[in-house]
Amino acid sequence: MMLMYRIDPSLGELVPQLGTNLAIARLTITLKNPVSQRSQVFFKNGFILGASKFILGASKFILGASKFILGASKFILxxxxxILGASKFILGASKFILGASLAPLHFLTPCTEQYKYQYIVHYIKPY
Known part of the structure; x- marks a missing residue:
């Protein structure tokens, strides 16, 4: 058995340890990657936090896109x-113009002698 040193993650310094081949490999890995286990845990937690924020942002984007599509469909509706109201207005106006153009024909149609002069007087005196 030989005396080896390892980096204590809680202290961040070298601590003497009885070594085996596993301890040597662990020390080599620790020296190649000087990030302590505590910071690795923080890194993992930060990665998970970042991934969850990314997923949250993506879901907010999808929600915003669906709201945009809903608003666009409401606009089209x-x-x-x-357009339907305008076409109904044009149809009503054309019916009005047609009725106004056919109104004088009403006074030219043959009717009984009793009402004939009433219509003519009414037609001449519009007030």
Whole structure:
């Protein structure tokens, strides 16, 4: 048995240890990678925290994209309702114009003598 040194993760300094081949390999790995186990744990926790923040950000992005698509579909629905209303307005206006253009024909149609002069007087005096 020979005396070996290892880095104590809690203290961050070399501590004497009775060595075997495993201890030598552990010391070699520890010296090649001077990061202590505590900082490795912090690194692992930080990686997990970063990954969870990334997943949270991705889910927020997907939520925002779905809200955008919902808003766009509502906009398209509103625009189609507007176009439908405008077409109904144009149809009503054309019916009004057609009715106004056909109104004088009503007074030219033959009717009984009793109402004929009433219509003519009403037509001449619009007030």
């Amino acid at each position: 509103g625009a189609s309702k507007f």
